[in-house]
Amino acid sequence: MSQRGTDRQIDNIEFNVADIARSKAFYGSVFGWTFTDYGPTYTEFSDGRLTGGFTTGEAVRPGGPLVILYADDLAQTQRRVESAGARISRAVFSFPGGRRFHFLDPDGYELAVWSAAA
Secondary structure, eight states, X not given: OOSSOOTTSOOEEEEEOSOHHHHHHHHHHHHOOEEXXXXXXXXXXXXXXXXXXXXXXXXXXXXXXOEEEEOSOHHHHHHHHHHTTOEEEEXXXXXXXEEEEEEEOTTSOEEEEEEEOO
């Protein structure tokens, strides 16, 4: 987990996954995340700003809060997500301030990616 959180800001996100290596390959190839392993059942990820973890210590629990990632190039990111084997669960749509899409990762977690309006 991260060192010390900042008051009232997201500090860590943890995913229960079926296969840590598969999750590392997916998020590493699509989003460029880096990883630190802490034994065979836990790895910490970092996107350069936020940290979290992948663990096989409990059953996979898809759902829960929607984690939203940011991308400068939404279309390019969607291509990378699909190329890595994810399924688009909600096509790109516009909202005040930008556009986004949702996808299901290899364990069935739904996440979203957004880009600011041009």
